[in-house]
Amino acid sequence: MIEWHIQSRSHACQSCGQEFRDHASYHTLLFDERQEYHRQDICLQCWETQYRDARDRKGFISHWQGVYEAPPASPPDPIQKDTAETLLRKLMERNDPVYLPATFILAVMLERKRLLRVKEQLRQGARRIFIYEQPRTGDLFSIPDPDLQLDQLENVQRQVGDLLEHGLRAEGEAISPAPDGPVVTGGPPAMATEVNS
Numbered sequence: 167m168i169e170w171h172i173q174s175r176s177h178a179c180q181s182c183g184q185e186f187r188d189h190a191s192y193h194t195l196l197f198d199e200r201q202e203y204h205r206q207d208i209c210l211q212c213w214e215t216q217y218r219d220a221r222d223r224k225g226f227i228s229h230w231q232g233v234y235e236a237p238p239a240s241p242p243d244p245i246q247k248d249t250a251e252t253l254l255r256k257l258m259e260r261n262d263p264v265y266l267p268a269t270f271i272l273a274v275m276l277e278r279k280r281l282l283r284v285k286e287q288l289r290q291g292a293r294r295i296f297i298y299e300q301p302r303t304g305d306l307f308s309i310p311d312p313d314l315q316l317d318q319l320e321n322v323q324r325q326v327g328d329l330l331e332h333g334l335r336a337e338g339e340a341i342s343p344a345p346d347g348p349v350v351t352g353g354p355p356a357m358a359t360e361v362n363s
Contacts, residue, residue: 179209186234197225249330250276256334267312267322273298
């Protein structure tokens with residue numbers, strides 16, 4: 167009984183190894199080898215010099231010609247990891263309570279990308295504080311939960327997107343506050359580096 171395996175089109179000639187160019191013609195040969203189908207994608211030059219008479223070879227099943235289409239480039243990651251982490255560090259250095267909601271959202275985004283890990287949650291009065299660790303560097307980030315409401319999230323996400331796209335404005339430049347309503351205060355975020363004892 168023949169086992170069925172799906173074999174994708176190769177991105178290079180399986181005879182000479184040369185990569186196929188976009189919209190270049192190629193030949194595909196299908197052989198029965200030891201009760202399994204084997205596909206070979208061949209460039210035009212190898213077809214002419216080595217495989218033109220492949221129909222006479224043992225196990226030959228089929229032949230067809232195709233046009234190679236290069237796979238589409240993978241879409242860019244909407245959250246550029248280095249940019250998001252760099253922005254988080256800049257916001258924490260700035261230590262401006264206006265950016266507290268954006269700082270918190272950035273930390274959550276980086277946590278979901280597994281670039282930050284929650285090490286601990288603390289309570290300071292009524293406020294919850296997350297201690298995040300950057301596993302690669304060991305840096306610790308202390309980020310207060312701004313206790314965002316659902317109706318504030320869209321504005322904060324817009325602010326984060328604007329910051330990621332255009333960067334942090336120079337101090338003193340006008341900024342648009344993130345959430346509608348009062349700005350959350352009560353201890354700006356702080357950054358610390360883990361000390362090994």
